[in-house]
Amino acid sequence: MTTPDLFEGWTPEDVGPEALSPGAVLLRGFVRAEAAAVLAELDRVLAHAPLRTMQTPGGRSMSVATSNCGARGWVSDVAGYRYAPADPLGGAAWPTMPRLWRTLAERAAAAAGFGGFTPDACLINRYAPGARMGLHQDRDEADFTWPIVSFSFGLPAIFLFGGLRRGDPARRISLFHGDAVVWGGPSRLAFHGVAPVKPGEHPLTGACRINLTFRRA
Numbered sequence: 001m002t003t004p005d006l007f008e009g010w011t012p013e014d015v016g017p018e019a020l021s022p023g024a025v026l027l028r029g030f031v032r033a034e035a036a037a038v039l040a041e042l043d044r045v046l047a048h049a050p051l052r053t054m055q056t057p058g059g060r061s062m063s064v065a066t067s068n069c070g071a072r073g074w075v076s077d078v079a080g081y082r083y084a085p086a087d088p089l090g091g092a093a094w095p096t097m098p099r100l101w102r103t104l105a106e107r108a109a110a111a112a113g114f115g116g117f118t119p120d121a122c123l124i125n126r127y128a129p130g131a132r133m134g135l136h137q138d139r140d141e142a143d144f145t146w147p148i149v150s151f152s153f154g155l156p157a158i159f160l161f162g163g164l165r166r167g168d169p170a171r172r173i174s175l176f177h178g179d180a181v182v183w184g185g186p187s188r189l190a191f192h193g194v195a196p197v198k199p200g201e202h203p204l205t206g207a208c209r210i211n212l213t214f215r216r217a
């Protein structure tokens with residue numbers, strides 16, 4: 001039996017764009033209405049490029065299960081982190097990015113002041129209960145003037161939002177089903193992570209959290 005949790009299943013109010021810090025904009029519920037359609041496309045993408053746990057360059061297994069779609073996909077193995085044009089599992093090109101996903105990501109970026117953002121990579125992360133992501137920077141992209149757009153679905157998570165140095169204190173920000181966040185400007189190279197996801201059930205995803213991050217590789 002898991003402990004009943006009032007947090008689970010709670011839906012926050014949409015209050016319009018909220019600046020978390022310069023360049024970081026939380027769009028609460030921005031993709032909630034389209035969530036079922038977005039997740040239907042996810043099944044199609046994952047049928048071509050299944051979720052897998054990647055290895056860090058240090059040889060450890062990530063707790064998050066990962067895949068990609070778009071012209072390029074982010075991969076990690078003993079050789080390091082990079083964007084690759086093909087899935088190392090099987091060698092085929094990554095599945096194309098669903099038009100709906102790209103359109104929603106472009107709209108979210110524009111709503112946060114980043115008009116003209118056209119993602120060419122979408123990293124898919126699935127968190128089972130207990131999965132987490134340690135503090136890191138996203139710095140494998142060519143041009144940090146483009147933001148990263150993230151969509152959260154399913155179980156809620158506590159997002160850790162630090163500063164530009166690893167040791168800077170991290171704020172804890174709750175992210176819920178249907179939330180979008182745009183990370184650009186001075187926040188683009190901020191350290192960030194995700195606290196271990198708590199057990200629970202969501203009507204659309206079951207016992208997991210899905211995060212999509214849209215990038216210009």
Ligand code: MD3
Binds near residue numbers: 181183
């Ligand atoms: C802040 N994913 O895939 S999304 C990642 O929830 C990643 O799966 C987390 O960090 C997740 O790299 C967090 C939010 C996010 C993504 C990119 C950022 C926050 C960011 C880049 C800069 C600053």
Ligand code: FE
Binds near residue numbers: 136137138192
């Ligand atoms: Fe990241």
